[in-house]
Amino acid sequence: MLTVRTCIIAVLGVSAGLFSTPARALQAEGGPQRAVLVTGASSGIGRCTAELLASEGFFVYAGARSEADLAELNAIENVQAVRLDVTSPDEIAAAVETVRAGGRGLYGLINNAGVAVIAPLIELREEDLEFQFDVNVFGPYRVTKAFAPLLIESKGQVLTTGSISGFVVWGFGGPYTMSKHAVEAFTDALATELVPFGVRVSVLEPGNYRSEIMSNMRQRMLDRGYTAEGSLYKDRLTGLLKMPVDRAQYKEPDEVAQTFLRALTDEHPKRRYMVVPSPDEAQITIQSVLARLVELNDGQPYTFSRDELVGMLDDALGAGPR
Numbered sequence: 001m002l003t004v005r006t007c008i009i010a011v012l013g014v015s016a017g018l019f020s021t022p023a024r025a026l027q028a029e030g031g032p033q034r035a036v037l038v039t040g041a042s043s044g045i046g047r048c049t050a051e052l053l054a055s056e057g058f059f060v061y062a063g064a065r066s067e068a069d070l071a072e073l074n075a076i077e078n079v080q081a082v083r084l085d086v087t088s089p090d091e092i093a094a095a096v097e098t099v100r101a102g103g104r105g106l107y108g109l110i111n112n113a114g115v116a117v118i119a120p121l122i123e124l125r126e127e128d129l130e131f132q133f134d135v136n137v138f139g140p141y142r143v144t145k146a147f148a149p150l151l152i153e154s155k156g157q158v159l160t161t162g163s164i165s166g167f168v169v170w171g172f173g174g175p176y177t178m179s180k181h182a183v184e185a186f187t188d189a190l191a192t193e194l195v196p197f198g199v200r201v202s203v204l205e206p207g208n209y210r211s212e213i214m215s216n217m218r219q220r221m222l223d224r225g226y227t228a229e230g231s232l233y234k235d236r237l238t239g240l241l242k243m244p245v246d247r248a249q250y251k252e253p254d255e256v257a258q259t260f261l262r263a264l265t266d267e268h269p270k271r272r273y274m275v276v277p278s279p280d281e282a283q284i285t286i287q288s289v290l291a292r293l294v295e296l297n298d299g300q301p302y303t304f305s306r307d308e309l310v311g312m313l314d315d316a317l318g319a320g321p322r
């Protein structure tokens, strides 16, 4: 049964042939059905991506945690739900066994499960920072490590849901943006290490899309007793705890799902795929990267001139994406 969380594209676009891709062709030519594991497939980006890939003919192992979510995912064609909490080594080990037993190998791993912890750094409890990193950083690390032998066997792909928050930083977003910055380094180091084995590594950098992430964030803050009372940031925290968190103002994450499909079917997958709903979000992200470049260059013995920086940019553009 498909629920209200079902992304629009999986219902309308793909079956109408609007987004035909080489994935279908590959399978139509008699190649094996490629298997992909999506962590955090119960809602938001993961759910939308699992549905899209399944409708495109991939076999999707969809990671989820609750019985209700597992049952819902199991009801979708080409989807096998897998109980998978990315903080649980036992569940990760069991998921590897399930995938091995499936006999399809594993072509793609999508490290998507994630949470947001949003609070002022000087008032944040250390255990909450640990929780943020446990899911968003140690999660992809643990799952990738466990599935690496299968991915190397298939010369497959590792994709992680990063964020423009891997580049853009905002007040009270310290824990979340720190975790997404770590995902950037994780991706680059892993890519270098897996190149010799033919495994490609990419990170998707979504902007703001509709999902459960902020309502889960606020509920968690309230459950853990965060309150504006006594805070140095009383007014702003009051606003944060009261703001609408349904993200109704944002688009469904269909284009993020499409970008995962693109990354899985590109002949030469890019290292980074930014996917944002508006030019503003693209601009903010690129400007953040440029601002850091300028800060890094400024006021040190080997500062490069404007012309030299422009020359470096031209060289980088000429070299093309990695």
Ligand SMILES: NC(=O)c1ccc[n+]([C@@H]2O[C@H](COP(=O)([O-])OP(=O)(O)OC[C@H]3O[C@@H](n4cnc5c(N)ncnc54)[C@H](OP(=O)(O)O)[C@@H]3O)[C@@H](O)[C@H]2O)c1
Pocket (backbone or CB within 6 Å): 039, 040, 041, 042, 043, 044, 045, 046, 063, 064, 065, 066, 084, 085, 086, 087, 112, 113, 114, 115, 135, 161, 162, 163, 164, 205, 206, 207, 208, 209, 210, 211, 212, 213, 214, 216
């Ligand atoms: N939405 C955006 O605007 C946006 C933008 C940039 C990046 N992202 C990233 O996109 C990814 C998906 O988030 P979303 O926005 O789609 O939010 P979401 O709707 O809240 O989905 C998060 C998913 O992660 C799962 N999850 C949470 N903790 C987990 C754990 N310990 N083990 C396994 N799964 C766990 C959730 O499962 P349960 O239902 O069981 O909790 C859910 O399936 C995250 O990495 C997020 O940082 C989102």
